[in-house]
Amino acid sequence: MASQESKLKKVLGLSDVMSIGVGQIIGAGVMALTGIAIGMTGSGVTLAFIISSFFTLFMVLPIAVMGSAIPTTGGLYRYTSRLLSPKVGFFWLTLFMLGQLTLAMFAISFAEYVQGLVPSAPLKLVAFVLITIFFIANLVGVQFAARVEKVMVVVLLLALIVFVVWGMPEINYSVFNSVDMFPSGFVGFFMAVGLLSFATGGAQVVAELGGEMKNPGRDIPLTIIVTTLGVGLLYAFMATIAAGVLPIADVANKPLTDVARTILPGPLFIFFMVGGAMFALATTLNATLSWVTKGIMIACEDGWLPKSLGKVNEKFGTPHWLLTLFYIIGVIPIITGLSLGVISALGTGVLLLANMIPVFASTKLPKKYPERYKKAKFKLPPKVLNTVVYIGIALLFFQGYLLITSLSFKIIIGAIAFMVISALYVNIIGNNPKYGLNRNLGFENEPDSSSEEVTNAVVELAITSEKSIEIVGESSKV
Template sequence: MAEMTSTGELSTKDLNRVLGRKDLMSIAVGQIIGAGIMSLTGVAIGMTGKSVPLSFMVAAIFKIIMAIPFIIIGGTVRMRGGQYTQVAILAGQKWSGIYMITYIFSNVALAMYAISFAQYAQSLIPGIPLMPVSIIMLTAFYILNIMGVQGAAVVQNAMVVLMASGLAIFVAFGFGHLQPGIFSGSDFMTNGVRGIMGAGALLGFAAGGAFVVINFGAEAKNPTKDIPFVIVVSTLAVSGVYAFMSIVAANVLPISEVAYQPLSLVAKAVMPNWAFVFFTVCGAGFALSTTLNATLAWVTKPVLQAVEDGWFPKFLGAINEKYKTPHVLLTIFYLIGLIPIITGLSIGTIANAALLIMQAFNIVLSIALTRLPKVLPEEYARSKVKVSTPVLYTIAYGAAACAAYQFYLLWGFSTNVEKIYVAVILVMAVLFGCVMNKKVKMTISYEAD
């Protein structure tokens, strides 16, 4: 039995450090390849037409630039509270409280992965009801993650291998059906440069996601070595796959038919039945399943540390002694994921709202990176990813500019409902951080690896 803290709860120090580089790589790849490529590609095509491959390139560039701050701090110390600890170190206590509210509400995106899976199941089995399938998927991976991160990682590794096979079949069959004029014609750049850039910002869900492995700082064997490596390699590798898939998605059928539609429409047109079934189950199904599984594996870790520090009631941080999993927090996020499924919110609304909230805070977090040499002077001096002060400032403000530009683009494409939702959450977050700041006594949740 792990040693209990004085509060009767287990600390993030007690989580099992069992994840190696292979496990983290599978989590990162599974997190990246998911709802973005499967469901948002059609939305992006509607925004920019056949130039969607360029939007994927823009998204990849955005994400690589914005991942550099995570790489630098992730290569400096083990952060047991993941992104929460990162905010606490760089921006201070009040900002860490503000961040937690935006973090919790941005994770309504959990529903998007389950809903997208149900949509692909419907393309395979016409008439199958979306809501029950979505609920079953969310519930299954919730139970899997309740039973321990190591078991979830084993399942993740197997699903990633099968997923890669399914995506490869989509590209192989699709390239044999490409129509002339891949990068030309009236359907190319339908909304000009703004359309390309706006779609690129939206596709942040597709090209991004690798940075979430920073939330496994408490459970990784060698986080300062493995986390930076995994973020870079997984982002580049998946971006290459996306480049080929998006060419097929936008250049087989007329744009009017594929705009705002899932990839299954194109897959059905270019594949024989056996290949379509394999793609739907292993490619689309496991792409969404790995993202859902990965998200449930990391989503609780920042909140767990916030509970330990006093931002939320202590009972929320209860950890199952057998599996070492935060079952109360997992249940809360499970319920958060259920809300959009039950209320019928659209995928586009979920994605836009979640991205706007994340980008708003990424501006603050990126600028705060400039404080790293000051707040962790000894650790940063020994860091394997240390850069000069001018380079650090360039990286920080470059990442902040990328986040601000993406926020601007997404805001322009958002509905009034999405804008109101984001504005309310941001105001709530600021009020929470300011009010609770005087009541919280934070612990040190980082350590040298």
Template sequence: MSAERQESKLIRNLSFWDLMAISVGQIIGAGIMSSTGVAIGMTGTGVVLAFLLSPVLTIISIFPIAILGATVPTTGGPYRYCSRLLGKTPGMIYLLLHITMNVGLAQYALSFASYLVSITTGLDQHIVGIVILTFFFITNLVGTKSAAVLNKIMSVALIGGLLLFIGFGLPKADIAYVIEPSHLFAHGTFAFISTLALLSSATAGAQVVAELGGETKDAGRTIPKAMVASTFGVGIFYVLIALVAAGVLPMDQVANQPLTLVARETMPGIAFYLFVIGAALGATATTLNATLSWVTKPLLVACDDGMLPKSLGNVNKHGVPWKLLTLFYLVGFIPLAMRLDIAFITKFTTANSLLSKLFVCFALFSLASKSGDLLKRSSIKLSPAGAKGMAVLGMVVLCVLSSSLLLNLSVMVVGFLVALVVVVLIYVRTYAKNVEIENDLLVDYTSEK
């Protein structure tokens, strides 16, 4: 069976800095550029405190993935962990959440378009979104390595743009105004908690490199290092950006507005355009590109498992599962073609993302309970009891964040998600009822190339 798996055709050529580029590109994206103003509207200048806490909560929620990635690095990380440690039904429900949360491809493309339109005229946002989605789809068709190199270049421009925003804005920020208690929690404690949930999508993203275990050199050490370093590194930028966003203009002026409003106030013309091109466009472009580089991996493993049609996972000469990549291109294309609202897409994808991480926490708890000796292989030294504690802590954080966000979704949307879960349960009990999934967490299908 192992020799026939398509994942054996993947190429192990990603380094720590390749993963850092993918992680940073995944974290810094539509979240910081579009959610900061919304967060100010929800909680006032408390957005600064929320961004300070968010990386810590993010690490807690993704640390189970880091532990699993350090213990048994593998292609398609979370899906493989869930399907091997919890069973094929939880594995397929995770896969469903993985697909639905990546409707966010449309969010990233539309966010890119909205910033481009802010410095140009006569462009249709949804058409621009389709064009940029198509460009990065083609880029990723020729290999994950080329996508990672492109992300390195864009990440430099992105960080440069953010530094311009911070450099011009921070001297003009009124810190006393920001830390005034009545401004920090302008709409109460629950609104602050809901803001933390919203910003979880802005500071999350590094966990996606766990999908690339089969393509990463020394994956057991490289993956967790990249996850932690990128999350806290980007978190520092976020706090400084939030200080500028909330401290230059009154709250009522910047609430629910993009960062370009403050940028115009603090920057001279040339710097403003460099910010929009480097940071605003770069942030959304890097996230879109990074997502397409890893998004297919769980489905590739499911195809090899027989849970999905095997032919769907065919890999081209560049080591890319092109049919699956095309599937996710359509997942992003359809909302753009339907001209769906970006606010709806953002809430929908964030809720699914939080729920998917919950399954990974259960998987870690199961590993620590049934195969605790495997933790000795991990570059993160943790006892079975410690691993269980981290899993439970992650569950608590994710339940609080996801429930606060689900309350902001309509009954129809929640009902739609429930209906999809029912469809998956029927699918597992019919099409996949005779499929036996090999417990291959310790098998390395990918050789150095």
């Protein structure tokens, strides 16, 4: 019987993957965190964004290496379960699922921007409609969702460029001096760098879609590196305007709305609010729904959850039950009115801490699969990879700690209780043979990117030869 994974369609090209990467990175972070970072380090926010982009690379390069060496569906779960252990892999996945409360964060934040333009707009209804639209878009196929993402990303980038072009002439460059750039010293500066790494992160999620890409061994690392640095540079320009147009005191700890209203004429201000702020959130929500199901689909195949839960729709090639599950996870906080602050801090904090596990898993790749590692289109020397990994883990822990400790005691206890329950479930399922868990997990029997390219070349050669024979046959008849 064919696996559900084999029913997924390889339809994503480099432009599709780039759009998903950009859409995932540009979200609530730049709109909300730029002002907070200005409060920490004044006009040093520009340099903080640039450094944070390079720091983010330490957190995502290990994923890029694994994605290039062994492109696959549900990358982060698969790398963790195959390179570390099945139990660790599924435990990571349970934390990942808790972190997807952030789906509601994107929808609610979008609705708040709508209310900024139309105060009478109902918050819950707007958020619910938005997440429902993207749920349906992803339900009918990842390629359709990618096309929607492309259009939105183009509008989004145009809106951000408008902000930069209109803002550059208005900058007071005298504020970029040693006093105004480091008002709280290097401690405040590096706190801002750590905070902004949340805004510059996200591109690593394209590793979840390796099974649906046409050339994943190339596209995964290329997308991760280019989009992380490219968007980081765009953020730096935006931060320069945010800190250099109005007095620092007027923009510290505030969103970009006041700066945009100052530099943009009325119609362009509305375009920025819709195409920039709102589309930043919408693209992240749509991109997340395009990849979020992949790891748990593989976990269903492995036996951790019922296989029927991971069933892929025959017509659209999408895991409809899992999409519905994450749709419900996103809708519940919207309906219950859970605080946006709680959703963002809990969801993002858990994800940052959880992602230390797959990042660490990359250190096992060179020894466990040396041939795959050797053939990878993108790789780092093992010692360099290990150094990158440990720096990345330290940065993830620092950011996750800041967010989790900002929560109330009850929420922290609830998160710990969830982790304990998850650990118990992992041990019950993992230690009991009657559940039929697949214990022979590995990449040995899965085709690597190079062998797949060879197979495609052979198929193309065979088709060409067959056509040549037919032409010769027809010529001889004449």
